[in-house]
Amino acid sequence: MAQFVADRLQEGFPDAVQRILDERGDLTVWVSRDRVHELLAFCKHDDGLRFDFCMDVTAVDYLSLGGDPRFAVVYHLYSLTTGKRVRIKVGVPEEDPVVATATDVWKAADWFEREVYDMFGIRFEGHPNMKRILCHHDFQGHALRKDYPADLRWRLVRPDDLVNEISPEEMERIRAGAERALSD
């Protein structure tokens, strides 16, 4: 089964797939950053693969292991219909930590990507709300990076008022909707 997935990805994206590993029962596919969005969409929509579940999006900082590129964004995908799983890894360099978002492929990637940004500083291009999610908004630095000390705290004085998550167009829509509701 894992071989089928590996083959399918290889024939679909021969230039994007960098490395394939199959150990301890997990299939890991290293993909290059520029084609990752296409590949993820392919994973979801292809009839043979049908990875409809985005289980997890996370990242690893390979600084202590001397990894190059420094970060790897890791997607865990699951197919409800076939029961297959795959791990897609994308190398992200430190100087340009940007990856295309997967929220238009699976809505589930939304908060997972925000968490990766919060913890590692990797931005997801095209994400509707690229903002910290776990640490407070006055937190500086990215906590799960290997060069961030474990007990360095930042003080929070005022809670976030969350207004910056609403765009002006959305505010207009809400106001118009409220007026309509009241006039009924």
Place this chain on the structure above:
Amino acid sequence: MVFKDAVITPEEMPRTTPVPEQHGQPHPTGTAPAAHVGAHPVVPRAGRVSIERFAGEELDELTEDPLAEELLVINIGPSHPAMHGTFRIKCWLDGETIVKAIPEIGYLHRCFEKMSETHRWQEIFPYTDRLNYMSPFLNNVGFALAVEKLMGIEIPPRAQRIRVILGELSRVMDHFVCIGTNLVDLGALTNFWYFFRGREEIYSLLEHVSGARMMVAYGRVGGLMRDVHDTFDEEVRGLLETLPRYIDDVDRLITKNRIFVDRTRGVHAISKEEAVDWGWTGPCLRAAGVPYDVRRAHPYYDYDQFDWQVPVGTTGDVYDRYLVRMEEIRQSLKIVEQALGDLPDGPVNVDDWGIAPPPKAAVYNTIEGMVAHFKLTFEGIQVPAGEVYSYTEGGNGELGFYLVSDGGGRPYRVHCRAPCFAIYQNIGPTLEGCMVSDVVAIMGSLNVIAGELDR
């Protein structure tokens, strides 16, 4: 011009940038500053604030018909009477209807993943207890399974069986609290007492087994902390007799109760495709009609040998989630009964002193035992390099652990895939159009546990 004094103008609106002299100053832990009595933060007051004021328009235009364009802003949480945990939903209300809702989490971000990197493998178990603190042992099992998968070891059958029994009882505990608190928020307090009585009985058993009521830390890499006591069998059978009574009591009170049904039927219904797209797992997904249960789809520890069913709902609304959880409690008790029926004898830990600690007699009387004990305590279990994603059925859904090891005694990276995290993320869009009183019903039914959500 009465309004001008009573409301906050856009200039006064507290922004998210902090006070300059405190901004940028790292706060070293260990040095406690003096308490700020009197210097309290200014938070946006719950009051009549118009969206237009954010955009900076003049107030005078609104005095003609102010009601038409004002929305009430309230915060549901992070400190709120609904006993779910610390998260916040900022709602813009039009009367009782929510026009916009923005969730905010992170109010219990306890840095589990960073703590895992600084501790040894076996020292992480207490941290895993506190992830989904309603069913701590299930998290222990999830993490232990992940490390065992990474190491490629298989635990003895007795340990597997005991993990199943205590895991299912923990799941029962989790559902008890979920349904109990859900009902409290809807006004049905009695059921909460009934379910907590049941929970106390499970606590007694867990205390007898591991020493702690809740945070058992009973699972270990390679097996369990220690073997169960002699009267384990009788106590579990006693539980199997008394717990169904509590469930039946609540069932009789609630399942056909007009008030409950009216408040929960049709509320927050979700389709199968939506639920899957948002990454939902667990009872919430099963209530929507998708029969995905990790224990059935990818069985571990002989779950495929037991005779039990996966309850599946139809519409995914709050009522279905309640029914699915009630039935899951019954199915869990069925599994416990079967697992207890043929509990094999034998050790509860693998026979490798590099993984499971040697018995005390060996530690004090043999050199190998002492050295093994010393190495385990100071260096930790040496897990070979590699990475693994292992998944079990937690109380709320697929609890996944993604581990990366560099070959040492401490993990390189531990990521917990929390089921609540995926379930809670669509609360913003889906609350639009609901009433405020529906929010408490929805929050209770989603069973969002802040420990797991924020890790």
Place this chain on the structure above:
Amino acid sequence: MGLKDDLVHPGGEPGGWPVEETPKSVFTTRLEKMVNWARAGSLWPLPFGTACCAIEFMSVVSAHYDLARFGAEVVRFSPRQSDMMIVAGTVVDKQAPILKLIYEQMCEPKWVISMGVCASSGGFYRAYHVMQGIDELVPVDIYIAGCPPTPEGLIYGIIKLQEKIQRGEPSRFQEIRAERRAAEAERHELVGA
């Protein structure tokens, strides 16, 4: 105390004043003691529950352990209506301003119980987002250790608080306020007001 006897048999002759029985049904005390007894016996908790300790708190107010026996029957989630805040669970830096706000909305006299090691000292989370004890922010009267403390431990802590109130000791809030006022007065003197 024989109060029931006094009610059934008023004592003395019929038509006479029950002179001998008076000491049994009337007692004298100081007003502070009366007030402290009333305060201690009717603490209304505000459960500021964040994490696992909140579940143990729920166990304590439940039928088996029953905090109502100690007078703390009425659990009020509104700070305006409660006088004892039980901070149960880890308070992280994001939650800190909320804790402060809720604490300041409580009316005096008010006491704070820090339940569990996370609230007392950060617990075993020496981390980048966890407050190392709520006493960085609010004055705490009773610290209850345990992770989570057993229900007996929480009840013991509440009893200790009741004893503290009964003894007439100032709450930590009052102590800190008195210290600050004294420091302020000193500063005024130095400046030469």
